[in-house]
Amino acid sequence: MKNMTNIKIGIIGSGGMARHHLVRFAPMETAEVVAIASRNEQTGTQLAGEHNAVFIPEWHRLVQREDINGVVICTHNDSHGEIVLAALRADKHVFVEYPLASDVGEGEAALRLAEDRGRVLRVSHPEAVSNTHKALKQKIGELGDLLLTSFVRLTPGRGARPEILFNLSVSGTPAHFFIYHIYPIVDFFGGAASVKKNAVYEGLKENGQYDRFVNTLTVEFERGGVGQWTWAGGVAINAAEEHERYVLTDGTISDAGDGWHCTTPAGVTPLVIPDSPQPTLQKLWLSEIRDAADQPPNLEDARVALEAIRISLSSE
Template sequence: MTPIPSSDRTSASVPVRVGLVGTGYVAKTRAQTFRSDRRSQLVAVTGHTPETTKAFCQEFEASFVPGWPELVARDDLDLIVISTINSDHGAIVRSALERDKNVVVEYPLSLDPEEARECVALAKRRGKLLHVEHLELLGGLHNAIKDSLAAIAPVFYARYSTINPQRPAPDRWTYRHSLFGYPFAGALSRLHRFTDLFGPVASVTARSQFWNADGDRFRSCLCNAQLTFTCGTVGEAVYGKGETFWDSENCFTLYGENGTLIFTPTGGQLLRGDAPQPLEVGSRRGLFARDTQMVLDRLVEGTPLYVSPEASLYTLTVADAARRSAEIGRTVMVEN
């Protein structure tokens, strides 16, 4: 085994020995990437359903592990990758770091901002990699927005709306309060785009509505959060999904003193002057593979990653401020 360069404080072997929690689409994409990259080896997998997990292990020639506690306790793993329900993230991250494993986790880092804060501090103390995936920062849409901001600056108002009709609403964990979390935490990327573009948030005013809540399960949700940034920009995030909606929407509009930007997943427009100027938006394809390769670059070569756990943690605190605002019906100030 070749050691990791001493310039990188994380420690792993080459190939990086990987343990994977989850067997869904994201987990499979990561497994395919690990299999195709000679710098990594998928060693062990655990998942929610034993039969599905065993089939997954057979496909990727990995060992079956009954549960995540047994997985993170293994001595033959350098990296734990967490692609499972949101409510389990914090506990798995903490346990893996306590056992001196490097960690990759899909957002959110935890549903509890305090637990997330403790995990970030623990990773620093142990000198381990903690990477919270934020694919929205790698995608063509976000980078097209960043590249175009100067053309309309200064931006005084931005609105990002994503509405996803699902009829009927699936009986999945993403429609359960306890497993998915408050929607702006569970779907943290909706706010992370804003904090990456405009920086610290001064205050949050939010409203939330849920339909046909049957205990822990809901059929639809609609959440709205108005963010006032310390730079003076006002941002509005709208997130809805489920049976109540009949038409989908995915649009990011930014209003500046020198023009307006309108972006959808397929393209963008700069409105300034007599005719709209079309703006190209790059593809979203292959982003999980790219994120996985960048993690290996970090571990093997010490290459910086595109997002820090502190940045993800900050957005999680903003999401929690939105939750509290919706609960009490008042604006909540954000500590910076």
């Protein structure tokens, strides 16, 4: 039996991530998903029916509902910013799938609104709560100044929904839909002073869809040091590969697919990643909403998410 003071949630979108969040909120004693809005009536009514929630075809009506305290946004990238702004204007707390927005002005306006209205604005970046991220952050803090961080991801296929993902109009550039590779690095090193970009698309059609890409970004961080990201997708490689390195003045931390290692003049050691339980992003958001009743919300995550889209949107 849910109590009377639980947080009432509306979810927008009825695809993979909407279901992902819904099944995590559903068993919680302190939260209740009361409504689902989606343009897809079939999946929307099905998801709502499975969880005793109301289906609303139009998301504008969901954000206006007085019985809803928090809105979870799980639509495609092209609509995040608009829905975030509408939800904050309606005084709702917001949890939005990454990216925060596909326009920097919308992202900035969202942060201002959240500050002015004392609403929680959290972006669904799982790195923020991962033990690996915390261990890397601590180790980076011990190894001096950043010289270079580099990230490479090569992906063979085009995913289950290439018409959505490999589509500049819906998802934005690869740097934007792979923003979860940018977010943690911004959380470590802050914003960029300058960004250089390169993007090549094969089979690009007028509606924004394409078959294959290579997208690179090079940033100079405001605090010094260089960051480089390379993504290539739809390429001839058997399995996805990822390489990541942090080169600092006193040592290098890297993962070339065989786990994280730290190299210093004293030798090579595996990075110790603690096994401590972490709150889920959903639980974190709910606890932030409860805290926001007595104090201004902590918007640090939203600030990092905004710096991350400043970088990803420079790749357009």
